[in-house]
Amino acid sequence: MRLLVTGGCGFIGSNFIRDMLARHDGLTIVNLDLLTYAGNRQSLADVEAAYGGTRYFFARGDIANAELVLHLFEEHAIEAVANFAAESHVDRSITDASPFVRTNIAGTQSLLDASRHFGIKRFVHVSTDEVYGTLGPDGKFTEETPLAPNSPYSASKAGADMLVRAAHETFGMDTVITRCSNNYGPFQFPEKLIPLMFSRAMADEALPVYGDGLNVRDWIYVLDHCRGVELALLKGKSGEVYNFGGDAEKPNIEVVRTILKALGKPESLIRFVTDRPGHDLRYAMDFTKATRELGFAPAYDFSRGIAETMAWYQQNGPWLESVASGAYRQFMASWYGDR
Ligand code: NAD
Known part of the structure; x- marks a missing residue:
């Protein structure tokens, strides 16, 4: 299979590419x-060394650039797509939603257009539990839960999901969301909760925790998601x-x-800060359909x-040092500096 992976230099995409190439000899991936x-291209340095130019190809570019996307499909005779590329950080979307609209919505449509043009076999769109909104203390999201997203x-992401659905319903495209x-897990950018808390705790800096810290998330190890x-x-x-x-x-x-304990750091580093606006209280996933139909189990x-x-x-x-660029530091200072 000749698979186009988008966003493959990000956290989940890089883990996915490494895992897939190691286990499927007949697979070629264009990232x-x-x-x-x-x-961060460095996240796949080992993959480039092992498979670069044979089973792995990297192209720097924007999924919303229709011309470039069409060109890549043609050049590499793409047969399937796994769309990981996204602007993915909720706090940034609160500051400025425009890159989220461009990449997550317009970018997904540009990939769907090229996929339709070339009649590809399968389009997998990687989405999130956050499209379902928030839960109270009980219950879980199923695939039937109505979409009710609360952040930009x-x-x-919900907009992109709807475009993927429409491509299937309107054009009969072979899609899976x-x-x-x-x-x-490894290679997660240090603005997200776990690597953020790790790097701040290691530097003996205060750990900003939103609200009362009681927002509940269902945590999955990245390789389980990749599988x-x-x-x-x-x-x-x-x-x-x-x-x-x-x-x-x-x-x-x-x-x-748990992180503080693992690192032997004191709980006095914790600082409760003003809650994120529209902060969802609880997410929990019912994945019995994936277990039944696909054999999925974490x-x-x-x-x-x-x-x-x-x-x-x-x-x-x-790695952590190399990804924490000047722009990243500026954002972190403006967002967490006074919290
Ligand atoms: P990430 O932010 O670590 O990586 C995103 C990648 O996409 C980066 O390499 C970035 O350079 C690339 N990218 C951004 N805009 C692009 C564009 N216009 N064209 C091409 N590439 C672009 O994100 P992640 O955490 O790896 O998430 C990957 C996907 O999984 C996203 O679609 C996200 O919504 C979804 N997801 C993430 C989680 C999570 O907990 N991280 C959970 C569920 C779903």
């Missing part, structure tokens, strides 16, 4: 990534949506305490996953 602040980020809960996307690509039914989760619901404050429990993640960040200080 289209704009290398925004969140994309989740609204833009995956919706996953919060990921953690879910692989199953959706290879076995998903056309036109379907599949939820993935880690079966590990945790309040944010518990995650932060392999990592939270304690193993978090231990491996902490060990990876401790061993990969230079």
Whole structure:
């Protein structure tokens, strides 16, 4: 298979590419990534060394650039797409939603247009539990839960999901949408909760925790999510949506305490800060459909996953340093500086 992966220099995409190339000999991957602040080619240095120019090709560019996308499809005879590329940080979408609309919505449509033009076999769109909005203390999101996004980020992802659905309904395109809960693991950009808390704790800096810290997320180890996307690509039914989760619901404050404990740092570093506007209270995923139809089951429990993640960040200080660019530092100072 000749697969176009978009956003492959980001957190989940880079884990996906490494895992897929190692386990599927007949697979060639073309990675289209704009290398925004969140994309880092270094995250795939080992993949480039092993497969560059044979089974792995990198192209820097924007998924919303229709001409470039058409050219890549033609040049590499693309047969399937896994669309990971996105602006993905909720706090940034609150500051400025326009890149989210361009990449997440217009970019997805540009990929769908090229996929239709070339009649590709499968389009997997990687989406999020956040499109469902928020839960109270009970219940879980199923694939039937109505979409009710609450942040500009989740609204833009929901918009993309609707365009993918429309491509299937209108043109009969072979699409699958995956919706996953919060990921953690190696190569995650340090603006997200777990690597953010890790890097601040390591520097003995205050750890900003929104509100009362009781917002609940269902945490999934990134490789489990990658295996879910692989199953959706290879076995998903056309036109379907599949939820993935880690079966590990945790309040944010518990995650932060676990990190502090693992690093031997004091809880006095925790600072409760003004809550994020529109902050969803709780997400939890019912993924029985993915288990039944695809054989999906998370392999990592939270304690193993978090231990491996902490060990990876401790061993990969230079990676963490290299991704924390000037622009990133500026954003972090403006967002968290006074919190
Ligand atoms: P990320 O922010 O780490 O990576 C996004 C990648 O997309 C970066 O490499 C960036 O350079 C690239 N990109 C951004 N705009 C682009 C554009 N216009 N054209 C080409 N490339 C572009 O994100 P992530 O955490 O790896 O998430 C990947 C996907 O998974 C996203 O679609 C996200 O919505 C979804 N998702 C993430 C999570 C999570 O917990 N991180 C959970 C569920 C779903």
